[in-house]
Structures are given as C-alpha cells and as structure tokens.
Amino acid sequence: MINKLVQKIQNTHAPIVVGLDPMMNYIPEHIQKKAFEEYGETLEGAAEAIWQFNKEIVDSTYELIPAVKPQIAMYEQFGIPGLQAFQKTVDYCHEKDLVVIGDIKRGDIGSTSAAYAAGHIGTVKVGTKVYHPFDEDFVTVNPYLGTDGVKPFVDVCKEEQKGLFILVKTSNPSSGEFQDRLIDGKPLYELVGEKVAQWGADCMGDQYSYIGAVVGATYPEMGKVLRKIMPKSYILVPGYGAQGGKGADLVHFFDQDGLGAIVNSSRGIIAAYKQEEYAQFGAEHFGEASRAAVEAMAKDIDQALQAVK
Amino acid sequence: MINKLVQKIQNTHAPIVVGLDPMMNYIPEHIQKKAFEEYGETLEGAAEAIWQFNKEIVDSTYELIPAVKPQIAMYEQFGIPGLQAFQKTVDYCHEKDLVVIGDIKRGDIGSTSAAYAAGHIGTVKVGTKVYHPFDEDFVTVNPYLGTDGVKPFVDVCKEEQKGLFILVKTSNPSSGEFQDRLIDGKPLYELVGEKVAQWGADCMGDQYSYIGAVVGATYPEMGKVLRKIMPKSYILVPGYGAQGGKGADLVHFFDQDGLGAIVNSSRGIIAAYKQEEYAQFGAEHFGEASRAAVEAMAKDIDQALQAVK
Numbered sequence: 001m002i003n004k005l006v007q008k009i010q011n012t013h014a015p016i017v018v019g020l021d022p023m024m025n026y027i028p029e030h031i032q033k034k035a036f037e038e039y040g041e042t043l044e045g046a047a048e049a050i051w052q053f054n055k056e057i058v059d060s061t062y063e064l065i066p067a068v069k070p071q072i073a074m075y076e077q078f079g080i081p082g083l084q085a086f087q088k089t090v091d092y093c094h095e096k097d098l099v100v101i102g103d104i105k106r107g108d109i110g111s112t113s114a115a116y117a118a119g120h121i122g123t124v125k126v127g128t129k130v131y132h133p134f135d136e137d138f139v140t141v142n143p144y145l146g147t148d149g150v151k152p153f154v155d156v157c158k159e160e161q162k163g164l165f166i167l168v169k170t171s172n173p174s175s176g177e178f179q180d181r182l183i184d185g186k187p188l189y190e191l192v193g194e195k196v197a198q199w200g201a202d203c204m205g206d207q208y209s210y211i212g213a214v215v216g217a218t219y220p221e222m223g224k225v226l227r228k229i230m231p232k233s234y235i236l237v238p239g240y241g242a243q244g245g246k247g248a249d250l251v252h253f254f255d256q257d258g259l260g261a262i263v264n265s266s267r268g269i270i271a272a273y274k275q276e277e278y279a280q281f282g283a284e285h286f287g288e289a290s291r292a293a294v295e296a297m298a299k300d301i302d303q304a305l306q307a308v309k
Numbered sequence: 310m311i312n313k314l315v316q317k318i319q320n321t322h323a324p325i326v327v328g329l330d331p332m333m334n335y336i337p338e339h340i341q342k343k344a345f346e347e348y349g350e351t352l353e354g355a356a357e358a359i360w361q362f363n364k365e366i367v368d369s370t371y372e373l374i375p376a377v378k379p380q381i382a383m384y385e386q387f388g389i390p391g392l393q394a395f396q397k398t399v400d401y402c403h404e405k406d407l408v409v410i411g412d413i414k415r416g417d418i419g420s421t422s423a424a425y426a427a428g429h430i431g432t433v434k435v436g437t438k439v440y441h442p443f444d445e446d447f448v449t450v451n452p453y454l455g456t457d458g459v460k461p462f463v464d465v466c467k468e469e470q471k472g473l474f475i476l477v478k479t480s481n482p483s484s485g486e487f488q489d490r491l492i493d494g495k496p497l498y499e500l501v502g503e504k505v506a507q508w509g510a511d512c513m514g515d516q517y518s519y520i521g522a523v524v525g526a527t528y529p530e531m532g533k534v535l536r537k538i539m540p541k542s543y544i545l546v547p548g549y550g551a552q553g554g555k556g557a558d559l560v561h562f563f564d565q566d567g568l569g570a571i572v573n574s575s576r577g578i579i580a581a582y583k584q585e586e587y588a589q590f591g592a593e594h595f596g597e598a599s600r601a602a603v604e605a606m607a608k609d610i611d612q613a614l615q616a617v618k
Contacts, residue, residue, distance in 0.1 A: 041436030077428035079442030109481035112382045119386035127350030133388030144453040146486030172418035177455030181492040
C-alpha cells in the first residue's frame with residue numbers, strides 16, 4: 001500500500017491528503033436541510049448530511065489527490081449511524097481509487113490492539129467465513145503503550161499489505177507536555193521516532209517502509225530532525241492551513257526528491273467555501289471551492305519544494 | 310458518577326469491575342451455534358453471539374458488582390454490527406444499574422477529543438435535537454497528546470456528571486518502553502500521574518475526583534507511588550488474574566478505608582468456565598462459573614485488604 005501511495009503522489013504531483021473531518025458546522029445548510037427532511041433531525045439525518053457532504057468533496061477532488069484521511073471521531077460522535085457514514089465514505093473513496101488513511105489513533109495492550117488492527121486494516125473470522133470490517137488502507141496508531149501495543153498492527157500490515165502512521169509529534173499546542181520532555185538528553189518524540197524506524201525496518205515497500213509517522217506541520221524544526229531519524233518512514237503531516245502550517249515550513253519533512261511526506265489539510269479544504277478567498281463559490285458550490293483549495297495547496301507545496309531544489 | 314461508583318462499591322463490598330471483552334473463543338459453542346443459525350456466519354451473527362454471551366454474564370453477576378468495563382475494540386473488530394452489540398451491552402448494563410466504564414482509550418487534538426467525548430459520555434446536537442449516542446458513564450483516555458487532548462473530555466465530564474480514567478501506567482509488558490523513561494529523575498508515568506491529579510483537582514465528587522487513572526495490577530510498586538501522587542483519583546487497575554496480578558499485590562492501590570481503587574478482571578471472569586477451577590460448571594453454565602469467579606475475586610481482594618488493616 002505504501003507503494004501505491006507513493007505512485008499516486010507521483011502521478012498527481014500532490015503530496016496531499018484531504019482530511020474528511022466533517023464537523024456539522026462545515027456542512028452547508030442545503031445539505032443538512034435535505035438530509036433532515038428525509039431522516040428527521042436524528043443521528044441518521046446527521047449521518048446522511050455527512051455522507052452527502054463527503055461525497056461531493058470526493059467527487060470534486062479525487063483526480064487531484066492521492067489520499068483521504070477520514071477522522072473517525074467526527075463520525076463516531078453520531079453513534080452507529082455516524083460510523084455507518086464512515087464506512088460508506090471509506091468504501092466510496094476506494095471506488096474512486098483513493099488511498100484511505102483511517103485517522104483512528106487507536107492503541108492498547110497486545111490482544112486489544114490486535115482486535116483494532118483486525119477490524120480496521122485486517123480481517124475477522126466468523127465461523128468459517130472471513131470479513132474485512134472497515135478496511136482502511138492505513139491507520140494512525142498511538143504509541144504510549146509501547147512495542148507490544150504497536151506490534152499487532154504491524155503484523156496485520158505485513159499480512160494484508162496495509163500501513164500505519166504512528167503518532168510521534170502531534171500538531172496541537174500542548175503536544176510538548178509529554179512528547180518534548182527530555183530523556184537522556186533527547187525529547188520523547190525522538191525516542192518514539194527511533195522506535196518507528198526500528199518497527200518499520202523489516203516492513204519495506206520499494207523505497208519506503210509501510211510503517212510511517214505523524215509529525216505536526218506546526219513543528220517544522222522537529223520535522224527536520226525526525227526526517228533524519230526515520231529516513232525510510234513516510235511522514236504524515238497534519239496541521240497545514242487552519243492549524244497554522246505553510247508550504248515553506250514543510251520542506252524539511254520531505255526528501256530531496258519531493259517524496260517522504262504527505263501533508264493533510266482538513267478544514268482548509270473541506271470548509272474552503274467559508275473562507276474569504278473562496279467565498280465567490282458560495283455554499284451551493286462548496287465542492288468547487290474545495291477543488292480550488294486543493295489546487296492552491298498543491299501549488300503552495302510544489303513551489304516550496306522547487307525553491308529548495 | 311464517581312459518587313455512584315463509590316456508593317456501589319460500598320454496597321457490594323466488591324471493588325471489582327467485570328471486563329466485558331468477549332473474544333470469540335471465550336463464547337461457548339452453543340451460543341455461537343444459535344447465533345449463526347439465526348444470522349448466518351456473518352458480522353451480525355458474531356455480534357448476536359457477543360450480545361447473548363454478555364447478557365448471560367451480566368444477568369449472573371450484576372448484583373455482586375458495581376461496574377462493568379466493555380473493551381470497545383472487541384466489538385469494533387466486527388464492524389458496525391459489533392458496535393451495535395457494544396451499544397446494546399451498555400444500555401443493558403444501565404438497565405441493571407451498573408456503572409459502565411467504556412474502555413475506549415481515545416485521545417486526540419482538542420476539537421477531535423471533543424467529538425469523542427460528545428459521542429461517548431456527552432451529547433451531540435442535530436438541528437434542534439440533542440442525543441446521547443453511546444452514553445457510557447466513564448471512559449478511558451490516552452494522555453499522549455497532553456492537556457489540550459484531555460481537557461475536552463474533562464469539560465464534558467463536568468457538564469454531564471461523568472468520569473474518566475486516564476492511562477498512567479498500563480499493565481502490558483512493554484508499557485515501560487516510554488512510560489518508565491526518566492525525565493528530570495522521574496519516570497514519565499509519574500509526570501502523567503501529577504497531571505491527572507492536577508486535571509482532577511477541580512472535578513471533585515464527595516470524596517474522590519471524577520478524573521481517575523489507569524495503573525496496571527502488574528506493577529504494584531508503581532501503584533504505591535502513584536496512590537500518593539494522585540490522592541484524590543480513583544485508580545482503575547487492569548491486569549488482575551490472567552495478566553498475573555493477585556489480591557495481595559493490590560493493597561497499595563487502595564486507601565486505608567478500602568476505597569480508592571477498582572480492580573478489573575476480564576478473561577478470569579467471563580471465560581471462567583474454561584479454567585480448571587470452574588470446569589465443573591461446564592460451558593452450558595458459563596454464567597454461573599463467572600458468578601463463582603466474581604465471588605472468589607471479591608474474597609481474594611477483601612482478604613488482602615483485611616490483612617493490612
């Protein structure tokens with residue numbers, strides 16, 4: 001799957017992932033209204049609104065991008081119907097041949113991590129039958145429990161040709177509270193980065209490992225260090241745009257050939273129509289606004305990468 | 310909710326939580342067979358088997374225990390139908406007046422943690438209507454992202470009178486890989502414990518804070534230290550029984566009055582019928598085996614607590 005991701009990044013010239021994190025206040029009135037007319041102001045109605053919103057964004061952007069990253073919390077908050085919208089979104093993105101990164105940030109003790117891995121990127125057995133329940137291509141994993149919490153995910157990746165992005169340095173303001181604390185003179189995130197490199201060493205695709213890392217766009221200096229610590233790991237970079245990161249900040253997350261990193265934007269793309277810059281599209285044409293925002297983001301990153309060549 | 314939990318522990322004289330972590334190989338043949346006859350060897354069939362299994366265990370034990378802890382991964386692995394069984398289990402345990410600790414180990418950046426908190430212990434708005442999607446009483450939270458990842462959960466607890474157990478020191482063998490590393494001479498888990506005490510300080514129930522901590526039974530010495538660092542936090546102690554912890558190891562997790570900690574057992578109770586000790590019940594009477602295992606566990610812990618009085 002890492003090979004497919006790299007291939008698609010090369011084909012689209014866009015190391016971009018669109019974060020499908022549909023907060024209700026991003027979803028235009030007309031979509032909400034139609035969904036509520038059909039299903040009432042119910043969890044099912046919210047799920048329908050989310051699904052119709054996602055579908056239009058995917059339809060408007062899928063040829064320009066290699067991957068999407070649905071944030072499962074935004075679906076899980078609407079209970080079972082919300083999770084059905086998550087599943088529908090994953091399936092639809094696969095139909096459009098997009099790589100799907102399930103942003104689930106799971107992580108537990110061994111047997112429990114094995115269950116999460118089975119449900120999201122692997123298979124479960126029921127009697128004599130085998131199922132792929134959620135079937136994302138990559139998932140994000142929280143490393144706080146250490147190797148035996150991560151290994152079951154790695155094992156499933158090996159069997160199923162899937163991949164991981166492990167939280168190393170997150171994009172939020174208080175990420176430093178634990179992640180930056182010094183251990184033997186090195187910040188915790190570097191130790192986690194070293195482990196990611198180690199876990200990924202025998203999980204190689206053609207050029208990169210399928211065990212990648214999450215490093216926030218908001219911390220470019222740390223990205224520079226971590227790029228060296230994990231030379232074979234793809235880096236998923238959240239925090240572009242709305243959280244403050246800009247293309248020029250991100251060049252050190254990449255290798256010299258422009259590979260090695262993929263930058264996520266959520267609100268900046270899916271709620272582009274709410275920004276002054278794209279207001280001319282109007283809420284009715286929010287998909288076109290998202291497409292324009294993808295094009296602008298790809299250009300911003302490409303220019304930044306060209307400038308350091 | 311912490312007051313209710315403490316009250317129920319006092320009433321039952323059992324600081325015990327039954328971990329409803331139904332692995333398929335714990336579920337007796339006759340339950341699986343019946344479920345598969347009705348729903349086929351499908352995800353729905355697996356979910357039905359899980360639900361029937363849980364129901365019998367709850368029916369057999371609910372008067373003896375204050376709380377249950379369903380591990381959501383064991384449900385999520387069976388996709389949407391599995392999560393429906395999770396929800397049915399939570400609802401049924403509420404009917405039986407049990408406190409429900411959702412073992413979800415979520416944790417993300419602020420707005421995303423807010424969505425998890427809304428879905429699991431809070432409310433979501435859909436148009437003019439308000440829903441409580443999963444509606445557990447407590448959830449477990451992963452602290453790796455720091456204060457702004459935890460705070461949205463705390464905020465919802467304040468509004469909804471719910472509670473948290475934050476991962477401090479987990480029970481698994483490699484938990485030390487990051488959690489035990491020394492920072493300014495103190496292990497990371499102590500720093501997290503200090504934060505838990507801090508987050509919980511303005512979240513007080515009558516005697517304890519509703520912001521608690523998870524500390525594995527497998528690390529009794531650390532339990533002793535953490536009990537002092539977090540004097541007002543209830544400690545949820547996994548790892549009893551199958552993972553190796555015994556009553557005598559656990560006394561230092563408790564305060565002198567026998568409160569302050571609640572010990573989880575999953576496999577040791579729900580799959581008791583598979584142990585030599587309870588084999589006489591047979592798979593047909595697995596609920597009674599679970600009840601006997603609860604009684605033995607309560608006695609083991611009570612004796613250990615009496616011995617140090």
